[in-house]
Amino acid sequence: MRVHKIAAIGADGIGPEVIAAGLEVLEALSTKDGNFKLEIEHFPWSSEYYLKNGYYIPEGGLETLKKFDAIFFGAVGSQQVPDHVSLWGLRLPIAQGFDQYANVRPARVLPGVKSPLAGGEDIDWVIVRENSEGEYSGNGGRAHRGLPIEVGTEVAIFTRAGVERIHRFAFRLAQKRPAKHLTLVTKSNAQRFGMVMWDEIFAEVAKDYPDVTTDRELVDAMTTRMVLKPKTLDVVVATNLHADILSDLAAALSGSLGIAPTANLNPERQFPSMFEPIHGSAFDITGKGVANPIATFWTAVMMLEHLGEFEPAKKLMKAIEAVTANKVHTPDLGGKASTADVTKAVCEYIAASETVTA
Template identity: 80%
Template sequence: MREYRLAAIPGDGIGTEVIAAGLEVLDLVSALDGGFRFEAEHLPWSSEYYLKHGYYIPAGGVDYLKGFDAIFFGAVGSQQVPDHVSLWGLRLPIAQGLDQYANVRPARVLPGVGSPLKRSEGVDWVIIRENSEGEYAGNGGRTHQGFPHEVGTETAVFTRAGVERIHRFAFELARTRERKHLTLVTKSNAQRYGMVLWDEVFAEVAGDYPDVTTDRELVDAVTTRMVAKPQSLDVLVATNLHADILSDLAAALSGSLGIAPTANLNPERQFPSMFEPIHGSAFDIAGKGLANPVATFWTAVMMLEHLGEDAAATRLMAAIESVTAAGVLTGDLGGTATTAEVTQAVCERLRAAYGATEEADAQRSAS
């Protein structure tokens, strides 16, 4: 039997609820499949942990993560901790420390889910976000604090190596899609150094992929295109900040942030990759059992695919789509279902797909 060590980091807010639901579904999928299993270790790194200890990740924590096959991450963010402290204290040290430079965010309108767009059938995209440098490189500082002439600098960093590898990743992924089309998102009209390098390297790499069609769009213009001509887009590659913003728009156009998944990949597999739903910690509904677990389930699908468990991934995705098509939806999608009810519905579809019953599953798990 194939065994996978999984680091579960629920984090803050609804992260604790949706990761618990995700682990429940993953345990069921592995039990029903019978060919693999997960050994999950819960790591209590959260804002509560930070407030108690003064840090999110203990000394050696990122190195400790290298011993896992994958990381299942919930959310980070607390009303008691400034956002820059929580982000730079937990998520970014993991993504950068494990060189998870390819952030992959698919966006699609699931069956039974409404979109604000009239022509929502065109929403079927994958946004590739450079995840290690660019605007989130951490270069900058503040001087003369407290004085009228105080200065804050934030320097975007683009390296040829970093730019080339994300473009190659995007081309390789575009090659696997039916349309084989890749859109370069840029802002090189205004950002004339780093973003011009971004464009030039894209053009160089494109020469190695004659089977992939390409086009180029300024980041501000691509937002209009996503709304007015969604069918004109397929795979998009963008910088750290630009893709961060565009993927939230893509999620909203798909129906809700509550259904949007993410994979933070180290494509060379030198280090474990991290899988997280987009939605954040959602203070307003935390602890109420109302969080939408679909984003976490779809994220689990991406994790299964990354681990090579394609058959299980396909069945889980089919179960998710069956549940949304049946109208079992949480409040963010206009429904009334709770986190537990959506989770139970997905589990029921999985058992049906594998021809199992709840009693047989319980016996299998016990054995």
């Protein structure tokens, strides 16, 4: 029996709801498979926890997380706490503290899901986001607050080591896909230092991957290309900010933010990686039982793959696609199913399925 230790952090908004659904599906999968087990430990870190204690992560919290094989994360963000406080209090300390520098966000239209985009069936992308520096490095400051001369600076940091490693990660990923195509997203026409270096290092690294076809797109032009020429894209590599924005667009074009997964990877496995759905806290539907758990289930697929559980991951992805094809859809996809309905349908499919073969 293969055992994997998972830290579950539901956190805010619909996070606890979808993480609970994800754990239910993973339990059904483990029971059916019989060869692996997930040992789950829940952590109450959230904005409610912060308001009660004055911190999101208690002293020694990251040291505690280090012993886990992966982190299953819901969402962070509360209407009672400023966004920059919650993000820098919980998610970013984990992602940066564990050097989860490769944020991976696949996007495609699942069976039974309708894209708002004509030609949406051509969407089959993976957006690779540099996750440790760039525009979200946390460098900058405020001075002369409240005065006419008040100033705020936000400094984007690009290091050769950080840029090279994310480009190499993206090239290796592109090598594994049929199209073997990688698009560089940049804004070096206006940002003439860090982004020019970003482009130059990409060109240097490309020489080591001659089997991968490359092209380059300015971030503003990239938005129109995603809408007008989706078939021309495969793997995309972009900075922390650019990929953050583009991946939300990719999710929406795929049908809903409620179906989009994310992996925050430490590829060298020196630290645990963190897996989270893309949709965020979704205050408007919190507690209503209608949050779409598909993003969390697909995120669980990515977590299983990272843990080396490739056959269970295939089985779960097949279950997801069968349920979306059967139109068991939550309201964000135009349906009337609840979170529990979708979870039950996926669990039932798993229970009835045969073992997946490679």
